[in-house]
Structures are given as C-alpha cells and as structure tokens.
Amino acid sequence: MAEADGVSARSVPPYLREAELIKQGAEARVYRIRFLGKSAIVKERFPKRYRHHVLDEKLTRRRTAQEVRSILRCRKAGIAAPVVYFVDLSTNCIFLEEIADSITVREHIAAAQASGQSVESLHHLAEKMGRVLAKMHDEDVIHGDLTTSNMLLKPERSGDLPLLLIDFGLSFVSALAEDKGVDLYVLEKAFLSTHPNTETLFQKLLQSYTAASKKAPAVIKKLDEVRLRGRKRSMVG
C-alpha cells in the first residue's frame, strides 16, 4: 500500500502548462489548446492516486489506446466522433478535434423538459440515437459507457443536428450479443435515472435500434436477460 502512495506528484506535460482546463471528468482532465493552428481538446488521463499504481498504469494505458482505436473504427464506418489529431502515449494524452458549439444530449433533453416541451418532441432524437448505436454495434464496437452525457449534438446551419459519440475509454471490440445487450442496459439505466419520466423515449430508441440493425433481435433478447438478472437478484443485507 505504501508504494501506491509513493508515486510522486504528477508532472504536467509541458504543452498543458498554459492550456485552459475546461473540466475534470471521471476519466480525465480536459483542456483546450491550439494544435497546428486548430483549436483542439486534450484529454489527459492523469494518474489516479487512489488506486494501486500497477492497476492504474494498466487501466490508463489500455483506455487511452482503446479510446483512439474505437474512435477510428467508428469514423471509418461513418459514425460521427471527434477526429483524433495526436496521441502522446508517454503521458496518456489524446488530442482531439474540438466540437465547438455542441451540447450534450443530456443538456438537450433537460432543456426540452424544463421548457415544457412534450416527450414526443424528442422522439426524433431518440430515433437518431437508436440508429447511431445500431450502426456502432454492427461495427462490433462496444462503447462501454453509454450515457446521454457522452453524446453530443452539433447544430448546423442547414438545420441538421448530427449526433457525435465521445468518451470511448471503456470501449472494446466484440461481436457478442451479450456485450451489446449490456451496452444498451447500461444506457437504459443511465438514461432513465438521469431523465425521469422518459420511458417512452427510451422505447423509441430501442425501436429504431431494432429497425436499423439485422442483428438487433439477439441483442434485445440479451438486454431482456440482463434486465431480468437485475430484477431477480436477491438483495440480502
């Protein structure tokens, strides 16, 4: 245990010393920076001192690599995600395209609900989410941390509202329906706890997911199984 705490205070990569810290997420610190003349975001997975350094290094390395890999895989398949500009593996920093003027789906839904819009007005968005996720799963990308905070909307002048996926740190590649089912289960729980009284919205999402992917029936079946496991679990103590 002593060693875990013995890791000396982190050294900030030189290029982040002047950078603007935007926020500290669960995984990383996020900075705004100029990179080769473009405005970029740097995601720094700094060492987490609460966990054993061996575990920390393993997780950090794996997640940095996995995030980049899955973003590339998604973008190749035409799924919107930020462009990766550069990766610094020695400091576990990823340089990403800044999605300017975007808001999270979470903020969008909350704003719609706060302004008294009907749930029906959000059906279109839910359907879009379902289609994007179906496409991602058809590429065998499991996001691993699907929430409405990890989806961005970027209003365009044309009136379009493309949906981007971000935060692929927990992602992995798998063709198993079970993994895809759990991915949707994680989203369902996060969705319903974050946005009370939106059950119909999530239903819409699943409907469009099902319509968009040939492999959906097996995934939905697994989703049902995982839900049932949760409900059947004894809760002693």
Added chain:
Amino acid sequence: MTVVIGFEGSANKIGIGIVRDGEVLSNPRRTYITPPGQGFLPRETAKHHRGVILTVLREALDEAGLKPADIDCVAYTKGPGMGAPLVTVALVARTVAQLWGKPLVGVNHCIGHIEMGRLITGANNPTVLYVSGGNTQVIAYSERRYRIFGETIDIAVGNCLDRFARVIKISNDPSPGYNIEQMAKKGKQYIELPYTVKGMDVSFSGILSYIEEMAHKMLSSGQCTAEDLCFSLQETVFSMLVEITERAMAHCGSQEVLIVGGVGCNLRLQEMMGIMCEERGAHLFATDERFCIDNGAMIAQAGWEMFRMGQVTELSDSWITQRYRTDEVEVTWRD
C-alpha cells in the same frame, strides 16, 4: 417531538433503535455469526433473530429510558432482504404497534441506510455509494426518488468479499469483511485480478470465480499469501467502486459523496474515496460501524421522515417483500 422506534433484521443482524428528532437514543444490535466457511441461511438466521429480538427490544427501551407510551410510531424493514428473518422482525413490530396503539411504517432498507448517513454526517445532497452484502448501488436524488445511476450487474461487493472469505476460511467473527480488511493491511504483493466496469455499473462475478479457482493453487504453491490475496482483492474491487462513484459524480455534477452500508465502514475504501474526492475538490462523508452496518436506528430515522410526512402503513399492507428497489419509494420528505 416525534419519537420513532425502528426494527431491522433483513440479513444477519437484528437491531432495534429509537430516534427522537434526529437524536439516536438507543441502538442495540446482535449479529448471527456462522462458522468459518459457512454463510448465513434464511431459516437459521430467522431462528437467531427470534431468540434475541425481545431482549433487544427491552434493551432499546431501557437504554433510551422510554416507556412504550412515549413512542409515536413503529417503523420496521419491509424489504429488501431474506424472507424468513424479515417476517420474524415484522411480526414483533406489528404486535407492539397494536399493543401500544401506535401507527406502523414500513421502510425500505436501502432508504434507511441513506437517511441515517445523511443524518449522521450532515451531507446535504450527496452521490451515495451503497455497499453491503446484498447491494452495490450508486444513487443520486432527483425529483422525489433516490435514482440508481449505477449498480452491480451480478453479485454485490459484500457478497463477493464474504464468499472469498469462505473459500480461504477466514473467520466470520465479527464479520468476514472486517477480517479481510485487517489481513489486507499485511498484504505486500499486488496480484492482478479481473477488473470489470461498465459505465456506472460493475460486475464482481468474474473476479470471484477467478479467485475461487486460483486461491488455493496460489497459496499452496507459495506464490502469494492469504494476506496478499485480501490486499489485492480489496484494492481491485474498491478501485472499481471509487471509479463508478466518480463517474456518477461527473455525470450528475455532484461534489459530495456519502458511503453507506456494511462494506462502507472499511477504512481502506474510505481512504481511497477520500483521495478521489480530494483530486476533484469534492467532499467525502462516511460513518463508522455503528451506523454503516445494519441497525435499528436507520429504520427509525427513515420512518421518522416518512411519519412526519403523514405516511403510515396499514396492518393489512404491512407484508414484507424480499425485493424492493431503492427507486420504488417516493421520497416525500425532500424537495
């Protein structure tokens, strides 16, 4: 002033506590301890509770210096938990409520933990990590519910620790978790174990089956000590718990964490959570074994909140339920 007596016995502890407007007047408890290698079964646990419940009730009243007439409401655990022990405790609660002519309030066990934690620590609107033998949940309050943002998708963290203790025959006295914690302090070597986090959810069944399969081999070959295994298991599962708590905090924009439930009194878990909080300028709230571990006062405290809002449970509706999700309860006492 409102005085509520609370009855708890959903697992292997039987506790009866009395709370008067936020003050714990008494909180006696007994634990059913099984031999090393054995877990507690519903029937035997119910028998244990049945054998001591009236003594514990007498203690609760005497320590508080109260007579039945001073009590305003009788609260009991409606669920979740093991059926037979829940029934045993509910029977006594129903009987005294009628004998003393007091209203009855059925309380969700998990809500009891949360409300007790809030009372003792003064945490206002925390992200709650609820960790015990039967539950692993990350909870935050919004719009009249304690909403579950993350939880285990298979077994509870306490169940994982208890079952590991059984595999290498660690004593259940005072609790397997306590003994693992003490042994872990002497662990030197970190053994890599499966680490499974899915967003704000966790899974412990993989790590348990891995360690169940490997423990004896590693111990007999001298590859590591039992202390190393305790250390490595704690470091791994607690890291998972801190990670999902932090993720929920980032998602909800919360700057407070409250740890409740039996596993919550583990000082290493509290230490790790404290470091995470420090790194993000957040505040950690935790309690000690008196209130973390199942007890009667927590049921009294949640019952007190409910009773003050005019909620009572009719006798005919006072059945117990083994499954009772935290988010089923409408939280009428918070804005």
Added chain:
Amino acid sequence: MASCVRASMSDNQFELTIEVPFPSQREVSIALQSLSPDREPGTGGTVRTLSASANALSVKWNAVEARSLRVSAGSFLDHLALVMETMDAFGQPALP
C-alpha cells in the same frame, strides 16, 4: 396453546384446523392482524386461512402434500408463539 386440533385426509387433500384461545377479543384481533399480512411462501398448493371468533383464533390448512402442510404449520406455530411472547412481554398497559 391450541385447544382443538383436527386433521383429516380425503381425495389426497389434507386438512388441518387449529383453534387458539386468547383471553379477550383484543388479543385475538392483534394476533390475527400480526399473522395475516405475509402470504404463505409458494409451497405447492397449501392454502392457509385465518379467522377470528370472540376469544379464539382459528387457522385452517388445505394441502395437497403432507410435507408442505407440515412446513407451513410448523412455521406458523413458531410465528404464533413469537406473537404471544411479545404480548406477554410488552402488552401490559392496555390503552387507557
């Protein structure tokens, strides 16, 4: 504690009736209301019926299997004994 026990069997149907006397209507009613709320755990085809008269609680079982009847009756008697002990220990001052 039981003043009257009847057991019978016909067409593979077991029946058991127990009458439990109490000092007064109040105790009968308390026992009835304490023991009624929890449903019988799903033990194949055993039905338990509780009813109260002026100074006795009657319990009737109909069962297909003798074993599940025994389990149900056994656990019921345990529960009943606990309720009665609770009354003895904490029931002295009746409401004014």
